[in-house]
Amino acid sequence: MAGRLRLGGRERRDRAQDLVRMCVIEDRAAGTPWEQIAELFGISADAARKRWGHWELAQREEL
Numbered sequence: 001m002a003g004r005l006r007l008g009g010r011e012r013r014d015r016a017q018d019l020v021r022m023c024v025i026e027d028r029a030a031g032t033p034w035e036q037i038a039e040l041f042g043i044s045a046d047a048a049r050k051r052w053g054h055w056e057l058a059q060r061e062e063l
Helices: 009-029 034-041 045-062
Strands: none
Touching: 009 034, 009 045, 034 045
């Protein structure tokens, strides 16, 4: 099967990362603390902030 329905490993990974990033941005906009988000991924709040915090700022600046 060729075409749009066929995604390689890189495309699947990129789409999954995009989905996670969007969910984190939405949760942060709703007031979810970094500690709660980090717990879902088994990382520290500081690690979560470093991984996704710049996206939060970019989103707010675009508004």
